[in-house]
Amino acid sequence: MTTLCINPDCPEPDNPDDRDRCQGCGARLILGQRFRPVNLLGQGGFGRTVLAWDEAADPPQRCVIKQIVRSRGSREADLAEAQRLADLGQHPQIPQLIAILDSPRDLCLVQSYVAGRNLEEVLQAEGVFDEQQVRLLLLDLLPVLRFIHQRGIIHRDVKPENILLPELGPPILVDFGAARTAPTAAELERTGTVIGSAGYAAPEQALGKAVPASDLYGLGMTCLHLLTAVHPFDLYSVATDRWVWRDFTPQPVGNALGRVLDRLVARSLRSRYDNADAVMADLAPAGIWRPQSSTATRQKSAHAWRCTQVWQTPGRTVNSLALSPDDRAIATGNSDHAVQLWDRKTGEVLHTFSQRFGVGKGHTDAVTAVAFHSAGTHLLTAGQDGLIKQWDLATYRLQQTLRQPGWQITAIALTPDDKTLLTADVEGRIAVWDVASGQRQFDLRRHAGRVNDLVLSPDGTRLASVGEAATVRLWALPTGQLLHTWTAKAPLRAIALSASAPALITGDKVGRVTRWSLLDFTEQVILEQMQDAVSAIALSPDENWLAIGSRDGTIHLWRWSLAERQRVAVLRHDWAISDLVFTANSNLLISAAGDETMRVWQPECS
Known part of the structure; x- marks a missing residue:
């Protein structure tokens, strides 16, 4: 050395x-x-x-x-x-x-020191980026620019070489040697030092008058270079005085992202975005995204999955599943009105909450939904008797009982802070409850028919619902504002939410599985057609696996990732799948079905 x-x-x-x-x-x-x-x-x-x-x-x-x-x-x-x-x-x-x-x-x-390749090196090694990769790259980096701009700093040299992709985690913005404090209005009237890289420096920056929007321009030009592998100078037509980057993309770019990119690289400050929040609002109108560690990398090949345990539930069908936060216990809501706690490793029943012959404080009809508090200290259950019950898991005692207006609760969802409970029923109502007080705060705008499933975003600020009226609805929490409604072609039975590649995944009565984009509300893709109605959908916490259960007893397991999205296995029960849940580490899938069994599945090491 x-x-x-x-x-x-x-x-x-x-x-x-x-x-x-x-x-x-x-x-x-x-x-x-x-x-x-x-x-x-x-x-x-x-x-x-x-x-x-x-x-x-x-x-x-x-x-x-x-x-x-x-x-x-x-x-x-x-x-x-x-x-x-x-x-x-x-x-x-x-x-x-x-x-x-x-x-x-x-x-x-x-x-x-950050180990990893910069975006230019990734481009040279792996080829041009696709639209999805560029979207996620923007959503990963815009919060970084917002952070530095809020502190009065302008980077002044945003380009592919200054963005690193580490082996794990989101992209890193480096080389702040050219960074300076944002100028005052008076300083903008004077010409300052000209700093930046040719092709990536905004017009005002080339005149020594960089502003925060100049960094947005550099990020936009970086995206155009990654989409085309063409230097920014060659993406502008002097003859027509406009950007012609679309002529150089190997695959078409959707209109929604195209409009964002055009506005990022607008030569006039009046036409360009002036802050990162405005860009993110257009990129993710649903307000849902989660930084993805593999923004521009290829995923490893998928594993086969095998059944490692079968637990019998004689005389009862498990309608719903929930895993405790530490993965040590499974809660089941059953057709015989009982709620059971199981040891996840051994399959031993630890406790049963039930009511028999009028004795006990359990439910009086089939239990349709179960959910743990985030600390694992309490369990919420709901059923066709229209009741919501909260149980203390230290004493196994009932703490409170709430009654849903109407009857037959179909689904529940608890926000990550344990403060708000959402309950859905057969009449199309979604009620919003304050958990601490046990008071119903308000109802969301009704679906036209039965609500079949609910799902929350990881941060608890968005709720999605599906129902028999073939509608998907997206809500903002805690306000309850309806953000968007989609209409499907058949009654919808199950839903999952992907935050890393923002989308809703639904399954319907005729077996169709659809992906609804949360970045472009007009985009929807049919993922597959199953032989019978979809009855359950689960996305693993790391969002690498998607499990789709059907009334025909099959579970279609998909590799759900940026570069590789495909079905990799078909798992089987003897009767209709009733519910699916992944463990917190995403290494196990637990399924329940009408054959009166629960099964544990895990990937085989390749």
């Missing part, structure tokens, strides 16, 4: 690793008495980026030094900017600032 001298005027910058001073110019090699530069990563007009070792760490850790060669009289301004940048490292998608090294010659920003 050699030690690199970072003196820009050094005639011989490479030195043996046992030297403390440069053999070419005599400058100190170890910066701040701890950082040893070893390799030049990149160089531009504004400075250089160097790979280094932090020898004060135990063991020594790699880090990155951004060397900024300062101009006369800029010391105080550079230091002030560096202190502002230190705050940005609090964001998980921005490298942490380890140290600021000040000298008369330069200012060095030392940041944590």
